[in-house]
Amino acid sequence: MMPELRLEELLAVAPEIIVAAGACLILLADLATPARQRPLLAYAGLAVLGIAGAATLLLLSSRLEAFSGQFILDPFASYFKLLLYGATGLTILLSIRYVQIERIHYGEYYAFLLLATCGLMVMVSSGDLLMIFLGLELAAVSLYILVGLNRHELRPIEASAKYFVLGSLSSAIFLYGMSLLFGATGSTQLRAAAVALAAGPIAANPTLLMAMIFLLAGFGFKVAIAPFHMWTPDVYEGAPTTVTAYMSVTTKAATFAVFLRVFIEVFGAARADWTPWLIALCVATMVIGNLAAIVQQNIKRMLAYSSIAHAGYALIGLIVGNELGVMSLMLYMAVYAIMNLGAFGVVILMRRAGVQGEQIQEWAGLAKSHPAAAFAMLIFMVSLTGLPPTAGFVAKFYLFMAAVDAGLAWLAVVGVLLSAVSAYYYLRVVMVIYMKEPDRPIELAWTPAAAAALLLVAVATLLVGVYPAPLVNYASAAVLQLIP
Amino acid sequence: MDVLLSIVIFLPAAAAALLPLLRGDEAVKRFALAATLVNFALSLPLWAAFDPATPAMQYVAEASWIPRFDIYYRVGLDGISLPLVLLTTGLMPICVLCSWRAIDRKVTEFMISLLLMETAMIGVFAALDFVLFYIFWEAMLIPMYLIIGVWGGPNRLYAAIKFFLYTLAGSLLLLVALLALYFEGGRTFDLTKLMGQPYSPLFQQLIFLAFFLAFAIKVPMFPFHTWLPDAHVEAPTAGSVILASVLLKMGAYGFLRFCLPMTPYASQAWMPWIAALSVIAIVYGAYMALAQDDLKKLIAYSSVSHMGFVTLGIFVFNAQGIEGALLQMINHGIATGALFLCVGVLYDRTHSRLIADYGGLARTMPLFAVCLMIFVLSSLGLPGTNSFVGEFLVLVGAFRVSPFVATLAALGIILAAVYLLWMVQRVMFGVSPPSWRWPDLSWREAVTLVPLVGLVFWIGFYPDPFLSRMHSSVAALVQQVNPAAEPESNLLVRLLEPFR
Numbered sequence: 001m002m003p004e005l006r007l008e009e010l011l012a013v014a015p016e017i018i019v020a021a022g023a024c025l026i027l028l029a030d031l032a033t034p035a036r037q038r039p040l041l042a043y044a045g046l047a048v049l050g051i052a053g054a055a056t057l058l059l060l061s062s063r064l065e066a067f068s069g070q071f072i073l074d075p076f077a078s079y080f081k082l083l084l085y086g087a088t089g090l091t092i093l094l095s096i097r098y099v100q101i102e103r104i105h106y107g108e109y110y111a112f113l114l115l116a117t118c119g120l121m122v123m124v125s126s127g128d129l130l131m132i133f134l135g136l137e138l139a140a141v142s143l144y145i146l147v148g149l150n151r152h153e154l155r156p157i158e159a160s161a162k163y164f165v166l167g168s169l170s171s172a173i174f175l176y177g178m179s180l181l182f183g184a185t186g187s188t189q190l191r192a193a194a195v196a197l198a199a200g201p202i203a204a205n206p207t208l209l210m211a212m213i214f215l216l217a218g219f220g221f222k223v224a225i226a227p228f229h230m231w232t233p234d235v236y237e238g239a240p241t242t243v244t245a246y247m248s249v250t251t252k253a254a255t256f257a258v259f260l261r262v263f264i265e266v267f268g269a270a271r272a273d274w275t276p277w278l279i280a281l282c283v284a285t286m287v288i289g290n291l292a293a294i295v296q297q298n299i300k301r302m303l304a305y306s307s308i309a310h311a312g313y314a315l316i317g318l319i320v321g322n323e324l325g326v327m328s329l330m331l332y333m334a335v336y337a338i339m340n341l342g343a344f345g346v347v348i349l350m351r352r353a354g355v356q357g358e359q360i361q362e363w364a365g366l367a368k369s370h371p372a373a374a375f376a377m378l379i380f381m382v383s384l385t386g387l388p389p390t391a392g393f394v395a396k397f398y399l400f401m402a403a404v405d406a407g408l409a410w411l412a413v414v415g416v417l418l419s420a421v422s423a424y425y426y427l428r429v430v431m432v433i434y435m436k437e438p439d440r441p442i443e444l445a446w447t448p449a450a451a452a453a454l455l456l457v458a459v460a461t462l463l464v465g466v467y468p469a470p471l472v473n474y475a476s477a478a479v480l481q482l483i484p
Numbered sequence: 485m486d487v488l489l490s491i492v493i494f495l496p497a498a499a500a501a502l503l504p505l506l507r508g509d510e511a512v513k514r515f516a517l518a519a520t521l522v523n524f525a526l527s528l529p530l531w532a533a534f535d536p537a538t539p540a541m542q543y544v545a546e547a548s549w550i551p552r553f554d555i556y557y558r559v560g561l562d563g564i565s566l567p568l569v570l571l572t573t574g575l576m577p578i579c580v581l582c583s584w585r586a587i588d589r590k591v592t593e594f595m596i597s598l599l600l601m602e603t604a605m606i607g608v609f610a611a612l613d614f615v616l617f618y619i620f621w622e623a624m625l626i627p628m629y630l631i632i633g634v635w636g637g638p639n640r641l642y643a644a645i646k647f648f649l650y651t652l653a654g655s656l657l658l659l660v661a662l663l664a665l666y667f668e669g670g671r672t673f674d675l676t677k678l679m680g681q682p683y684s685p686l687f688q689q690l691i692f693l694a695f696f697l698a699f700a701i702k703v704p705m706f707p708f709h710t711w712l713p714d715a716h717v718e719a720p721t722a723g724s725v726i727l728a729s730v731l732l733k734m735g736a737y738g739f740l741r742f743c744l745p746m747t748p749y750a751s752q753a754w755m756p757w758i759a760a761l762s763v764i765a766i767v768y769g770a771y772m773a774l775a776q777d778d779l780k781k782l783i784a785y786s787s788v789s790h791m792g793f794v795t796l797g798i799f800v801f802n803a804q805g806i807e808g809a810l811l812q813m814i815n816h817g818i819a820t821g822a823l824f825l826c827v828g829v830l831y832d833r834t835h836s837r838l839i840a841d842y843g844g845l846a847r848t849m850p851l852f853a854v855c856l857m858i859f860v861l862s863s864l865g866l867p868g869t870n871s872f873v874g875e876f877l878v879l880v881g882a883f884r885v886s887p888f889v890a891t892l893a894a895l896g897i898i899l900a901a902v903y904l905l906w907m908v909q910r911v912m913f914g915v916s917p918p919s920w921r922w923p924d925l926s927w928r929e930a931v932t933l934v935p936l937v938g939l940v941f942w943i944g945f946y947p948d949p950f951l952s953r954m955h956s957s958v959a960a961l962v963q964q965v966n967p968a969a970e971p972e973s974n975l976l977v978r979l980l981e982p983f984r
Contacts, residue, residue, distance in 0.1 A: 409663075
């Protein structure tokens, strides 16, 4: 018997419906729009995000459930949804010129961006394993296409193929973990699974242990923690830069949200079983990401390894797993989105017809010809290093605070020492920009939209660095519902 | 609520924000000079109105910042930080002036970096909240990195990144230490509340080691000093002056503000080791200075030697030693800063820092020769100059703890006379290269040097205005770290103490 659909349930999924419908409308509008007007589709995408954002803001403090607990709308999910809208909107602003230069098809590009966002939104709101998988796959399939959307060149297609093969494998592993969990607990619902596992450690039960490890591998692939990170540098380098920027921050944020829900809600009682695993992965991820980034000459590859390193830092929040830990992870995701989009934004500006602008050497003397862009890049690099007075410092501060609070001071020491290592490769970019003379004049692909986006993230990076109280308060308020 | 101190902290940053609006390098320089002069003038009332009778913090201003974690914007001064704030505000106009001609490209960016440095440096000395302190402490790195790396000498890229990574590695451990103190000290970042708490000995040892690494690199103590000669040699004159006069003092200030009051047990336990490292720095720095053929390198190694006196004075835990160290911090800031200015004067004319390239300058540049001689004499601690008072007090303090250590340290003064006077002899006297006839000090250069000459003699003959402001704060500090009578005085026996 079909249960009746209540209005409340429709309300809970309203943001997802808006974004999905908007994506379809853009696809249709693409057909009806003359070729010259098609860049305007970007603004249609922004409008869709604006409407969805308004819906989420209206539902900001509500806790709704839909489809018998499969879908949860709580402040925690809303926090991540707002983050996703912001990141997607900034990506669209940065894309307008870039898709022209790369000769990417407008309508599909924006539609798939929105569909991927919709998938990630479903992920952060899911209360059921199947719902997680649904969102995961919607986002993943959209991203496979987005990565390879530029079919005029070899590199994106290669990246897309790699991403597809490895991504499908990770999805399969994840699905297998889900089926094991279902077999052991008798339910696909997170809450029911949590009740079944409330007894405590699971080390004695091989089925559950395998389920946990498989789920961990699936999540690990998506957020790029070692040893599941191998795809990251190749895909990040090959994908169109706007897509790299988008997936580096949104996939990470949404997956960490689900990661938190599954590991803290479902496997919360078995914490002692997974903490040592995660600590080992965390250290390995920080070490591999930071050390490998040092030798990169391509800035997209460097930022790929840096994103691996940042996934390692963020993992500290999950390992700690208490209110402070979760809050710090949420804060970290927001801050990482801001500063990483900023850094990629400047990389996007460097792409002009006939010039890739991805080798770090090509950036020599940027400060001379484009002081504003150079200063913005300085801010983002300093923030990624985690130095005050930028947002990156605030984010790391709370993560390490959570670690010290949980008696993991040694992990914080490892983290800060590797931050010192990271200063080397981030500052190398600053050094090339400010202290080397240009080989030839640099031109940037400025657009008003891109300038506005960069200004926004640069100001946000500094503002959160100087006055983080509002963001900290909001993240603290949103976290409480997750942990009883 | 006292806003004057906050104005002094943030006025330079506000001025830096206005600089990009100005047109023309000349206007930028004038505006930066005006800003630093106004800031110096504003800091004078802090000095004049300071109440020397109380060890409590004065001019305290407080505002809630991140309430959820009890993080405050909280600033204030006591007798330890006040002289350092004045030193900073006083030196900044000089730094702007000495860059007037030397910096000829990207002037706006340079002045912005200088002014941001000033805000961060004053902030470090004035902060009374650990998070605020840390933010100012780290915020200095980027402007200084740019000053060395953009406007420095030929090998500037290497020197800049070395400076940056060394200091960053040290100070990041400070971050972990401050977080640990937050939880151990009752969930507060208030420095005054974190002091004098009964932390367990093991906890103190761990915190002390983190503190020590951060501050010893900054001072820099032997064997963490290797970044200093590189940074000094490559930095432009203003950068060298800021490095030598203010940045090095932050390490010593950190020892005074954090190690002694927060980890007194560990400080006592590690004292023989630090005394040993200090004496090594004094003698080794002096020996290295003897061997240098580059003027800036010579002064850099002399800094290592002189800062050895400062750390030695701090870690003898008595009033003479600490007051001497504090005064020596000011003295070193004046004398060494002035010596770097003198090298800058020469470098602007000849674009050479090699001692061998000079000779007979006393004949062509008499006024310059007089100034250099005064600063050299001050630097080697001649009675009547400022450094004599400071070094004497440090040696008195050290003698009370260990005559052996004091004797070894005194060796450093003799060596200082050797390398400094020998340098003067080679640069000032003898035969000048025939083609060189350089003009004497311009009025602008004279304006940078003459006030420092005045200070050399003022502190040399009448140090009381400086010492009297330190007395009660230092007495309170000594009480905190060393409440009992003098401990076992045989330092060789006490070398094993940290490991018991």
